[in-house]
Amino acid sequence: MRKGVKPAVDENSEVVKTFRIFQSELDAKHDKHERLVKLSRDVTIESKRTIFLLHRISGEEDKESLIKEAQGKIQDIQASRLQRIARELEGEDPFLFHRAVSPGLQEYIEAVLFLCYAAERRLMGLGEVRGQLEFRVPIEEGEDSKTKDSSKPEGEAAPDDAIEQGSLPKEPPSATLHRTLALYVSPLDYVLGVADFTGELMRMCINSVGVGDLETPFELVAFMRELYDSFQLLGNQPGREFVRKLSVMRQSVSKVENACYMLRVRGSEIPKHMLLDAISSLPDSAQTDFDT
């Protein structure tokens, strides 16, 4: 990172010697920070794309294939970026680089929760989220001591072979020695991820109104109220972020309540079976997912 031409300093000075040590320590930290910020940004982008994909579900027919695709994407994120983040953070205080990693992690949690809800209509717990972020990695030669060269990212092509996800063991452990590498997920990141996830539920509701699904909105409003209640019970946690997200959540719940209200009010005008007929004849609104 540093360049060849250097300004003149007296390298014999005690102070200079000391600061040279400080310099390398700070540089190492900043460099790692930069790498993590970049990885986190990538995780954010990929997670957003996964969410985007799940919003394309418009009925039972395309549901399965889209969920499968989303699962694939999530596994990709886990195996590549997140595992790399885990390596970078190995042996570090997990909170030292928290600010660098947190945005990506929260977005990932949002995506994985949304996937789980889309597939199984339930809230995925923190334990399960964490379980999916335990990687089995082969013990490299001379790695019994915890040394590792985290400054050079390993080749992009390889990781998929080398890694198995904790939660999805595809094959029995091979003869090579393995160890577990866990990416720490803080409860706060999880909870804030849940808050964002509520926003996606709101979009899912509006989308399902668009495709004439008259059940989902009412299911969603109940589930979201539950989340909101639980969240509210946590109280005004310190940190502006929490308060802000609680208020965004209130707005999301309110939007879904309004949507249900409109459905009920509109639906009241003609008998139900008529309504369904009428709805199926709407212009092709399958593309109308309002996700952003």
Added chain:
Amino acid sequence: MRKGVKPAVDENSEVVKTFRIFQSELDAKHDKHERLVKLSRDVTIESKRTIFLLHRISGEEDKESLIKEAQGKIQDIQASRLQRIARELEGEDPFLFHRAVSPGLQEYIEAVLFLCYAAERRLMGLGEVRGQLEFRVPIEEGEDSKTKDSSKPEGEAAPDDAIEQGSLPKEPPSATLHRTLALYVSPLDYVLGVADFTGELMRMCINSVGVGDLETPFELVAFMRELYDSFQLLGNQPGREFVRKLSVMRQSVSKVENACYMLRVRGSEIPKHMLLDAISSLPDSAQTDFDT
């Protein structure tokens, strides 16, 4: 100001007819406002230049000629822009366009006070300021009623002949009938002008330090403290402007006090006559006026 092509509206509608009246009333007001803003801006620029000029005074030798030049400039401002403003405002509630005119007026007051102080070392009162803004104008034909065409500014060349300043009567009234046209100066504008004027006194002090004038700073600090005291007695008048200017004034006084302090401290090192000798040998700092 309005253009030829018009959107279609039903000109027979009562509402449209009414609003056409409103339109012309509003347009007239806005146009006058615009003209006044422009005049005020010009007054500001010219006043600033006058102040700039007065800062060039570096001793008794150039003082007289520069003051003369500044007086000429002030008379120009009075006879052209300010008289035009007075015409625009004739018969109007002076506060209706106050916001348009006030910045220029305040800057003008600042300039005229600074000129008076530079020439006579005293504060010019509001009465005197007002007196200089009473114009004797010939009564135009058919002008016995107060009508006037204020929308068209009169030719630039003429005014000097037609107008005599209230405070500087150059010749006895001629045979043509005259009337007095007064530009209203609100006490608040005057007081705020005084505040800005203090800022110029501060610059004058720093300049005089630069040219080795050891008396002026001490004179100025006394005068400025007096102004500051008087100002402070007025209290926290409503309006942020007043409070802000009071605080700027405090800073100016403080700067001048610091300058006097430095002069005293520096001057303490060698006997006074020596000091003057030494100072006169300084590199030519005549150009060093710090005005901005």
Added chain:
Amino acid sequence: MAEASLTASIFSEFNEYLTNDQDVREEIRVAVRAMEQTAREVMTTLEGIHQSAGLKEAPALCQKARKLLETTRSQFAELQKKVPADQYYRFHDHWRFVSQRLSFLAALIVYLEAERLVTREEVAHLMGVSVRKEDGFHLDLEDFLQGLLQLASELSRLAINSVTAGEYDRPVRISNFIQELNTGFRLLNLKNDSLRKRFDGLKYDIKKVEEVVYDISIRGLKPASAGGGEGGDEPPTSSTGAE
């Protein structure tokens, strides 16, 4: 020292001026507060029109409101006494809000009574002031216009509530009226000020009323007479009637 007292004497004159200024303002504030109280009472009375049974009682409510509003005449007279001649705009900010409010209320009363736009003269007359700046204490044009924009807002709410009360023709008439107001305002070259900002809000009021008219139309509830001379082909009322 002589000089010191010169400066001091110049300033003591201002102190007097400023103190006097504050006194005047204090008196104006008291006068304006009374007017605001009146405005609130008129508003409370007219709130009745949004009640379920309210529109039928509109004439009675208007009469009562007019009566209450009349007290502003003496209140304005009182205010006028406090304000030095030719200094209307020096203190205008103090009563700007209440003037707008009263203009709105007068406009609402006139609309409810006659379904027409109040004139500036009417409002000024109600307040006992002039319409012309030249006469000193007057009704500022922009305040009057602000009042009209408040009227539009209130009428969009009335459109909603008149449907609730079963009056299906009123929203159509309100829609026409607001459209006309809109056309009027569009003639004005507004500066980038509070009036312009409020005017930008007018489009939301219009949209709201248009949606109400839409709801009525699509359900075949729009009275044949209401749409007036537009000659649009009415929605097939028969089919709705057949429901």
Added chain:
Amino acid sequence: MAEASLTASIFSEFNEYLTNDQDVREEIRVAVRAMEQTAREVMTTLEGIHQSAGLKEAPALCQKARKLLETTRSQFAELQKKVPADQYYRFHDHWRFVSQRLSFLAALIVYLEAERLVTREEVAHLMGVSVRKEDGFHLDLEDFLQGLLQLASELSRLAINSVTAGEYDRPVRISNFIQELNTGFRLLNLKNDSLRKRFDGLKYDIKKVEEVVYDISIRGLKPASAGGGEGGDEPPTSSTGAE
């Protein structure tokens, strides 16, 4: 030096005072946090009314909420012990928010149980405090009023959700109740403070409920009994009856 230590002794006396003050604040904060926790629990319980099946369970929910709310009595008693006599307003900011919240919750319970306005006495009684400032620890009037405005907001949400749950008469009753609240507040001479600001928001709650009533009216869902004596020509009720 002797003088210096004099200064020191004076200041160390001050320090005692300031330290004590901070301790009091710390204790108050702890007490208030417990009250906020209670308030959150009550709120979570009452949230149930927005669920589809919730309104039917309202009595049970209210009973549970009342029970939870009762714990605030001892919590207020605890708080009261921390606050030095005559210094209620010195520390008022600490519990201002929770007082408002609890007033709101009590008002909501009373409304759900009896569809009427809670009185200040009831709320004060529930909290175990006085209504009179003279008694030291009391329920501040403005806090109580803030609670009522929060109630209006919650009821406007309830109006929406009760339609979703198929209760078409409730919005009409809510609308009447909020109107009444509005009339009450209009009588008050509010300062330009946070209460006034919140009150200005009331009109949006009213408008929202009016729009709900509008939506059910235009679709003929408004029960004949609800609107009372309006006698307007109802939209084709037959179709609703056919559901």
Added chain:
Amino acid sequence: MAEASLTASIFSEFNEYLTNDQDVREEIRVAVRAMEQTAREVMTTLEGIHQSAGLKEAPALCQKARKLLETTRSQFAELQKKVPADQYYRFHDHWRFVSQRLSFLAALIVYLEAERLVTREEVAHLMGVSVRKEDGFHLDLEDFLQGLLQLASELSRLAINSVTAGEYDRPVRISNFIQELNTGFRLLNLKNDSLRKRFDGLKYDIKKVEEVVYDISIRGLKPASAGGGEGGDEPPTSSTGAE
């Protein structure tokens, strides 16, 4: 001294530059104000389409609007003259708003005339500017896109009003068009800026139009032809009539 005057001459050159800069800004402001006036007049003309009888007159209104809009060509030419070559983005903020507005108006005219999306080239041509940044004075892409989002909003309003005017096929076509716009915008990788914010609002326009289409469908008001090439099974209008 010689050197001093050299410095002076260098600086007086700099000064020319800076003074000129300020003059340029003033001139740009004047030019932009004229363009805003034109935009307002075009808008007033096109407002006519929302009137009951307006859609029938759309062709005439469009023709008139086009004529008015043409004056912007010379206005843009004027503006272009003020802006030094290659400094478009130095002053862009000055005309950003009016560019968006004019893009919207051009898009509305083209839609009303041909029910299709205006191209960026058309808009640029109308304004007499280039579409390519390389050519200096051009139509900024983000401004153009903002204009399209304003179009969506206006069309959702038009959908409502065309029902009121008895045109039941238009909302369906508008719905298809807005959906397409939405699909287009979703392809964009928008930053978190004002464009993204405006785009987030698009979904409400869509929802509104869909509700109109829904309302028409369940009442059997959707003309058979309207759904056109979509191949959806049309709502059997007979069955609705049979209700």
Added chain:
Amino acid sequence: MAEASLTASIFSEFNEYLTNDQDVREEIRVAVRAMEQTAREVMTTLEGIHQSAGLKEAPALCQKARKLLETTRSQFAELQKKVPADQYYRFHDHWRFVSQRLSFLAALIVYLEAERLVTREEVAHLMGVSVRKEDGFHLDLEDFLQGLLQLASELSRLAINSVTAGEYDRPVRISNFIQELNTGFRLLNLKNDSLRKRFDGLKYDIKKVEEVVYDISIRGLKPASAGGGEGGDEPPTSSTGAE
């Protein structure tokens, strides 16, 4: 309707309370304004010490200032009458500023007269109020401390001006006094509030005075007696002695 009027009667009772409250505030404001005027007059009198000849006249100025300051006794008595018993802290914000100011002025007078720290009792006595919260109307400790910090600021200015006036020993004494004040404040356990913030500013006042002392030291202007027992090798005093 019966219920409505019940609500009305409850609210009108509230109104009485709120109106009364506003009246109290108005009266307090008037009383405080008078006190501020007095404070300004005292300040203007004491400003004299910064004039070249001022320090010599300090005793006379202090006497005059003391006399002026005495009027605050009756003003405080007046204020006290307006403030309901036990509600000192409800309205404290109104006179917080003027209390601090008057504390400062009293502290300045005492310093000028005796070069010592004023006590809280002295200040309270001057104002005719108590020092104990228990007695109702009192001098708030934090207001008093704020006054002392203002004193430090004023003295740092005085250090500058006394050098200008040729008094070279005063800055040294001021420096010692401010250091002592600093030591005192360091004993306090300050919250993170405005007092702490003001205290953080004290170090700049100290630094400024230290720089003044530095300036006179390095130029050999510091009187031998002033620095007390330091015994440092003085800069060539002979040259100063030659003046």
Added chain:
Amino acid sequence: MAEASLTASIFSEFNEYLTNDQDVREEIRVAVRAMEQTAREVMTTLEGIHQSAGLKEAPALCQKARKLLETTRSQFAELQKKVPADQYYRFHDHWRFVSQRLSFLAALIVYLEAERLVTREEVAHLMGVSVRKEDGFHLDLEDFLQGLLQLASELSRLAINSVTAGEYDRPVRISNFIQELNTGFRLLNLKNDSLRKRFDGLKYDIKKVEEVVYDISIRGLKPASAGGGEGGDEPPTSSTGAE
């Protein structure tokens, strides 16, 4: 309902976590407050060096300060117990400020005693913590660096006051020391954070000290030995001596 309790149970786990978190933070805050108190006392002691007679007493003051500073060892041990293993950076913000402060104080003591830069190891040892992140509770490098920058600021003040006290050689030595510090810091690639911001302030400290050295030099007060090996031609002391 079963599902509801699933979500609820997931969340109640967090509630526990968050409550526990708050408790930990509260305990940390208490511990940190004690450390801040210690730091204030050390600072108050070291303030003595700025007093006229202070520098002579520096050794005694340092000894006293060292003793006081030692109590932080047990305080850090206490703090360490509160902080869960490996969560140093989770709560770091709480003691960041006091760590910087203590680093500064240790650096000041070491400088006064030996006129050399304190090492990170020394500071960590004084606090009883490690220097290596790996060991859990340690001295953060950036906190240590912040402390050094605070030292530079304090030394620039000391340069001023040592002149007042007649020590003319000290500023020169301070200047050299700060220059060296500056060279060291320039080697670091600082991010755009608070450390960088503080470092930007270093240049003002340097300038201040340079000005003091200038004042001494021009008056011929710089001791021959002080300038050390620079070999600059000293100002003609003879001419000054001749004054």
Added chain:
Amino acid sequence: MAEASLTASIFSEFNEYLTNDQDVREEIRVAVRAMEQTAREVMTTLEGIHQSAGLKEAPALCQKARKLLETTRSQFAELQKKVPADQYYRFHDHWRFVSQRLSFLAALIVYLEAERLVTREEVAHLMGVSVRKEDGFHLDLEDFLQGLLQLASELSRLAINSVTAGEYDRPVRISNFIQELNTGFRLLNLKNDSLRKRFDGLKYDIKKVEEVVYDISIRGLKPASAGGGEGGDEPPTSSTGAE
């Protein structure tokens, strides 16, 4: 559908544009960071001139600094490649700061080497960019001027330190140079922006240098040659010596 995919293709083209824009910004940021690093290294080198022995080494330091500075040529070339033609001002904020910094450094080097003002052409040449806006990537005039003001500040510091180093003629020459700069800037008609603000600070730099010159003069340290062509009557050094 066909049309839909047309829309899609249009939009995907738009998307390319927007994505590209974000990439460009990222690349620019990286490029600028490298330039800032270079600037820091040049600065560190030039810091040497303030050291006691530094001025003698100025030529060597300048040579070294020039070498380092040369790398900015390729860095600017790199940057230039990232910035699309004619969009200089779209991204200008990214490199505004570093341009100013580099202008300052170039100006400092030239001053140290030749004691004259650098020209804009020289700076632009050093950076490998044009001086003319028309050429696309150029050196913005205001950035260049900011660099000159930074130079004035640095020179005022150098004046102080050159006295410490025993160079008594340099401050006089610096004073003349800064005066000239001031005269130049006063010719400019500056807006009320950051440049004006920085310029307002120039007068303090001037005052500082003048004080140094004053100090030298009264002590008879000003070399006869220094005042050079000004023709002022030199201070009779003998007379000072005679003191």
